[in-house]
Amino acid sequence: MTEAASRKTPLYDEHVRLGAKMVSFAGWVMPVQYTSIVQEHQAVRNNVGIFDISHMGQFIVDGAGAREWLNVMLTNNIDKLDVGMGQYTFLLNERGGIIDDLIVYRIGDQKFLLVVNAAHADEDFVWLEDHLPTVEAGASAAREVRLTNRSADFGGMAIQGPRIKELFHAVFGKDAQLPPRNMIADLPFDGARLRQGYGGQANVSVARTGYTGEDGVEVFFPATDAVRFWNAVLEKGKPFGIKPCGLGARDTLRLEMCYPLNGSDLSPDRNPIEAGLGFFVDLTKPNFIGRDTLLKTKEIGPREKLVPFRMKEKGPPPRPHYTVLQNGQRIGEVTSGTLSPSLNWGVGMAYVSATHAKIGAEIDIEIRGQKFPAIIEKKPLYKKSAS
């Protein structure tokens, strides 16, 4: 179905030059770490880190019917978005199961940017294409929707960490405006030649979003500018302790925040309500794909729920697919687990039967035939201490 792990981002050579350990991920060759997952994780929590996210998919949807159509394809309410705003949302199948989770940005009155997971970009695109409104003869131009896959021509990087503001101004100039949270803006970078970008004039799009729990931005630019931009940020970031960070740290950072990973915590057999992400579903919308199932789940309550947990004792870290028990009875399965570098403690997320999914409940995780006690926690698993 998918080609071998051979796709390289425009930053491949830079990763190799920096000594990254490269692994295959979702059909791409990506850095899992440069020096150490733990060090990279700490750089993002304490200073700032930079991640190549060029493997992620980018689609443009525009046309007079774009807004209305996306509101049927996606769970969150797109009418809440003014131009320049983004929101987290889901693409569901007819059964309410999750095809992908993504961020949609309104980048023009009738124009939207969708940033989707690398592992699902092709599948998402086909799904969307298959659901484009059919244009009957004499149909009004008001229904027109154009869908374009820009994944190949655009690179992206996430720059995340508490020192982002200083770094942003070092890169874009002291008068540049850092977009507010969840907003996206086009910014000229380093007097670079003007190029046709998402907004049509500038050549870098900067969004104040991320997947780490730290303040930060995600930047999208033409693939041909990727190396220059990456190196400029690394250079300007030196005084702020910047580190290039791989997929390993990306995973531990997101897990501490309980941000789900599609393919681990989300799947076509799980819906957003079971995943505890009903906040990003607007059931008051009259119609969107999967709505009927979600209404039913909401009414009768989900059978299982995704819950974060923390081990009670120091011991082996939990891992995906480990069994969750309570009083010796199987109540669920771990979907994500690791040793949290910030807490230096085993943490994870698991789907457990709804009757057992109570904050503070004592559970056991079965690891190599032995039971290890854990406790169901509130989100997030890691909170920044007031400083």
Add this chain to the structure above:
Amino acid sequence: MNVPDDLLYTETHEWIKREGENVRVGITDHAQSELTDVVYVELPKMDRQANAKEAVAVVESVKAASDIYAPVKGKVVEVNKALEADPGLINREPYGQGWIFVLKIDNADDLKQLKNAEAYRKQIG
């Protein structure tokens, strides 16, 4: 990658150091680098008997859990308790303080099945 000449090796990336009737076992520099930061080590039980290629310990990194195998048949006579408090020793000193266990070997001839440094270097390319 560091592959000391005076040690023996397995295909599964353990190193073996002969100490009279015993062998000291750990994982290679190459293995620790592939595993990334080691965060937990499950040591073998003292006095347990193990067959060659039997999983006796587990080394866990941030990313995954990996089995560690007995290189030859024998009995576990010593385990490195220091790894419980500081599993990162495996990353920092894979051939030194990061050793994992000591095996009293059944038959010294079994060691002939293991790789020398040159063969192991060839294996990891």
